Every structure is written in structure tokens, then in C-alpha cells.
Amino acid sequence: MPRRPSLIVASIFMLGGCSSSSQDANEANFIAALQHWYDEHPECTTLAATGSVPIVREATDRTASNKIDAAVAAGLLTVESFLEVPRFGTKPIDYRRYRPTDIGRDAVVDDDRGIGGVRICFAHRKIESVQRFTEPADMAGLHMSRVTYRYGFKDIASWSANPEIQSTLPAIGASLADIPGEATDTLILTDKGWARQSSR
Numbered sequence: 001m002p003r004r005p006s007l008i009v010a011s012i013f014m015l016g017g018c019s020s021s022s023q024d025a026n027e028a029n030f031i032a033a034l035q036h037w038y039d040e041h042p043e044c045t046t047l048a049a050t051g052s053v054p055i056v057r058e059a060t061d062r063t064a065s066n067k068i069d070a071a072v073a074a075g076l077l078t079v080e081s082f083l084e085v086p087r088f089g090t091k092p093i094d095y096r097r098y099r100p101t102d103i104g105r106d107a108v109v110d111d112d113r114g115i116g117g118v119r120i121c122f123a124h125r126k127i128e129s130v131q132r133f134t135e136p137a138d139m140a141g142l143h144m145s146r147v148t149y150r151y152g153f154k155d156i157a158s159w160s161a162n163p164e165i166q167s168t169l170p171a172i173g174a175s176l177a178d179i180p181g182e183a184t185d186t187l188i189l190t191d192k193g194w195a196r197q198s199s200r
Contacts, residue, residue, distance in 0.1 A: 076104030
């Protein structure tokens with residue numbers, strides 16, 4: 001016996017009501033949004049507060065030298081010396097140029113936060129669970145929610161266990177030891193679903 005059109009419509013409506021959307025405010029969508037962002041933004045700490053890659057320093061400039069030397073010892077940077085005659089003067093200046101090795105190319109990077117300097121990246125966050133979140137609300141023209149979550153680390157660089165790295169860049173060891181960690185990020189609703197706000 002053929003089903004009545006009204007029953008078919010009702011069934012479709014009920015099925016549609018049970019389906020989930022990427023724009024729903026729920027744990028699965030928030031975890032997916034956070035993981036997507038942290039997969040593209042590794043966990044890093046400051047290697048040098050000024051300059052860029054490759055790092056160039058006068059030989060007598062000892063700013064952050066212990067950190068840079070540790071990166072060399074861990075096989076992340078190579079170092080070469082060169083002389084340069086200043087524009088005004090006759091005495092050459094001795095410089096050191098530090099370039100990332102194949103291992104260090106993804107680890108030693110320019111700071112992408114607009115403040116200059118060089119960062120050293122050692123892992124990616126792995127989002128474990130959502131602890132709580134605020135009721136999504138409109139603010140400054142955006143629909144957003146504050147999400148508190150727990151995380152671990154994945155893709156941990158083997159060189160992060162290097163004794164000189166651990167000694168001169170203690171933030172790396174402290175971050176890896178403080179697991180699971182807890183953090184709070186702001187997520188905004190876009191036409192493609194939830195996304196983490198870009199500012200760090």
C-alpha cells in the first residue's frame with residue numbers, strides 16, 4: 001500500500017531535525033575547530049626576540065646566544081662567519097649567520113604574530129575534550145563562544161629532549177611536562193562552521 005504524502009513529509013522533517021550541523025554549538029564541532037587551527041599553528045617559544053630567519057648577529061652580540069647555540073647543538077641551525085665593511089669606517093665587522101637545517105626548517109621560523117623575532121616550534125596541540133563553553137552570543141558583529149578545553153601534545157620533536165635545549169629553553173620542557181593542559185579560546189561562527197579567532 002503506498003505511503004501517504006503527508007507521512008513522507010513528516011518522516012523527512014523528523015530526520016532533518018535529528019541531523020547535526022557544523023554550525024551547532026557542541027563539543028564535537030568545537031573540538032574540530034580547535035584541532036584544525038592548532039594543526040596549522042604549532043606550539044612555539046621565543047628563540048630570538050629580534051631579527052628574522054636567517055638570524056644574523058655580530059660576533060660580539062651575545063643576545064640570546066645561549067638559545068641560538070643550543071639550537072645549533074641540536075642540529076636545527078648551521079652557523080657561518082663572514083666579514084662586512086661598514087658604510088662609514090674601514091674596520092670590518094665579524095658576523096655570524098644562522099640558517100635552519102633540513103631538520104630545523106619547520107622548527108625555526110619567523111614570529112607570525114606581527115611583533116618580530118624568531119620562534120622555535122616543538123609540537124602540536126591535540127584537543128582532548130571540551131570542559132565548558134559559554135552560550136554563543138553576538139559581540140562586535142560576531143557570533144562567538146568562549147570554550148575551555150583540555151589538550152595534550154602530538155608530533156613532539158625528538159630534539160626537544162636535547163639537554164642543551166631543555167636547559168636554555170625551559171619553556172619547552174615545562175609545556176611538555178604540564179600535560180594534560182587546560183586553556184580557553186574564543187570561537188566564532190562563520191558560514192562554514194565554527195573557527196578559532198586568529199589572534200594568539
